[in-house]
Amino acid sequence: MVADADVVVHYAAESHNDNSLHDPRPFLDTNIIGTYTLIEAARNHNKRFHHISTDEVYGDLELDDPERFTEQTPYNPSSPYSSTKAGSDLLVRAWVRSFGLQATISNCSNNYGPYQHVEKFIPRQITNVIDGIRPKLYGKGENVRDWIHANDHSSAVLAIIAEGTIGETYLIGADGEKNNKEVVELILKHMGQSPDAYDHVVDRPGHDLRYAIDSTKLRNELGWEPQFSNFDAGIENTIAWYRNNEQWWRPQKAATEAKYKEQGQ
Numbered sequence: 001m002v003a004d005a006d007v008v009v010h011y012a013a014e015s016h017n018d019n020s021l022h023d024p025r026p027f028l029d030t031n032i033i034g035t036y037t038l039i040e041a042a043r044n045h046n047k048r049f050h051h052i053s054t055d056e057v058y059g060d061l062e063l064d065d066p067e068r069f070t071e072q073t074p075y076n077p078s079s080p081y082s083s084t085k086a087g088s089d090l091l092v093r094a095w096v097r098s099f100g101l102q103a104t105i106s107n108c109s110n111n112y113g114p115y116q117h118v119e120k121f122i123p124r125q126i127t128n129v130i131d132g133i134r135p136k137l138y139g140k141g142e143n144v145r146d147w148i149h150a151n152d153h154s155s156a157v158l159a160i161i162a163e164g165t166i167g168e169t170y171l172i173g174a175d176g177e178k179n180n181k182e183v184v185e186l187i188l189k190h191m192g193q194s195p196d197a198y199d200h201v202v203d204r205p206g207h208d209l210r211y212a213i214d215s216t217k218l219r220n221e222l223g224w225e226p227q228f229s230n231f232d233a234g235i236e237n238t239i240a241w242y243r244n245n246e247q248w249w250r251p252q253k254a255a256t257e258a259k260y261k262e263q264g265q
């Protein structure tokens with residue numbers, strides 16, 4: 001497959017923190033060995049490679065910290081998931097230096113939009129409300145995530161593939177910081193529910209407090225700008241998508257909720 005490709009863009013990963021806390025092994029197999037397999041294939045076939053990664057490799061920030069993550073922030077991952085992504089980033093960097101792999105890396109903040117698995121925060125709450133279940137907030141709901149629409153993530157990746165400098169890392173983010181409580185309240189508002197119609201549940205062990213991305217390098221060097229900066233409208237459209245595409249998510253819903261129930265979440 002790699003022999004016939006122009007560019008290998010490596011999005012594939014075990015990506016869900018909660019899953020990694022209950023069964024870390026698939027994260028090592030997929031994120032570490034899987035990435036090793038792909039960079040070896042790209043090296044053997046002399047192909048341009050782009051590695052999709054996460055801002056979680058940088059650990060977390062305090063809620064009141066004025067700083068945001070930059071390409072210079074030291075790696076400090078917290079979870080089995082983010083530590084395997086940090087490991088996969090380092091493999092790519094080593095293949096660039098040792099073997100001259102023509103690779104770039106991007107670390108993106110939290111994505112939202114259509115086609116997201118119902119295990120993730122936003123689709124879980126939307127599909128819960130559709131099913132008459134109250135949304136579930138971990139802990140106090142004060143944790144902050146820096147939301148970006150999936151289409152903006154994709155346009156940034158395209159810009160990096162086209163114009164990015166080999167060996168470089170680019171942070172992708174759209175200045176979308178919101179705490180989890182605000183997001184749930186917005187979903188409830190757009191779904192005609194009372195703003196307090198949610199439950200607090202058991203917190204995630206080691207739960208990262210806040211992620212925040214400074215994407216100046218991507219914007220200045222490659223001229224990238226996000227197009228979907230209206231989060232309110234983005235959430236409304238995402239709700240409409242889940243309402244209109246039940247056949248896509250329904251097969252995963254019961255098993256996903258059963259797993260959460262086992263953890264008191």
Ligand SMILES: Cc1cn([C@H]2C[C@H](O)[C@@H](COP(=O)(O)OP(=O)(O)O[C@H]3O[C@H](CO)[C@@H](O)[C@H](O)[C@H]3O)O2)c(=O)[nH]c1=O
Nearest residue numbers: 015016017054055108109110119120121136137138143180
């Ligand atoms: C599923 C769920 C999550 N949460 C909280 C935990 C987090 O603070 C926030 C978002 O949770 P998640 O959707 O699991 O996403 P998070 O752990 O931030 O990680 C996401 O964003 C990362 C980028 O920052 C990606 O690398 C990961 O693959 C992706 O899963 O919502 C709740 O309060 N209730 C929930 O039911």
